[in-house]
Amino acid sequence: MHITLGNPATAPQPLSPYYSQVARVQHADGSALLFLSGQIAEGATLAEQTQGVFETIDALLRAHGATLADVINIRTYLTDISKLDEYGAVRRKFLTGTPPTSMTFEVPKLFRPEAQVEVEVVAAVPAAG
Template sequence: MQITLGNPAGAPQPLNSYYSQVARVEQADGSALLFVSGQIAEGDTLAEQSRGVFEAIAALLGAHGAILADVISIRTYLTDIDKLAEYGAVRQRFLTGTPPTSMTFEVSRLFRPEAQIEVEVVAAVPAGRAGL
């Protein structure tokens, strides 16, 4: 098993911290699992931030030959669970296939005071896809 940690060029870079955005775990059959760190985005509304989060996730996945349809698990952290429907409407525009496994949590705050949402995902990339 080979594990690659890093921050792909052309994808969003970590904000105010030192960590890897993606862990890529190569499987024996040539497929890979991608573990994408929690993503936040700028915006005044939860919908704007949610859109930015999914755009960032799509860019990170794309750097590894994956697409949003490859997401198999998603964890969402919201600062206001009463806005779940607003987030869900954006999520459904980006994740259009079979829904991944999912967990959603309400948290008192995130590491940036203006952040209303943070999302992390796991994706399964089929063998033969381009990537790092």
């Protein structure tokens, strides 16, 4: 097993220099687990922010040879749980297959005061072949 931490040049860069966006746990058989840090995005509405978050997650996964179909776990932090349906409508556009395991939390605030949603995921990348 080999662990790599980093920020792919082909994806939006982190908002702070104090964390890595992706931890890749590479297994001897060629498969890997990707752990993505929580992602936030700009936008006036929750739907706009959610769209940006999933676009960033998609770019981070693709930089490691994965897709949104490889997501096995998702954790969502919302500042207003009453907007869960609005968030869910956008999420379903990106996660179209069998839903991954999931947890959703309501939190009083996030890293940036204007952020309404933060999402972190774990993806399983199969061995090539």
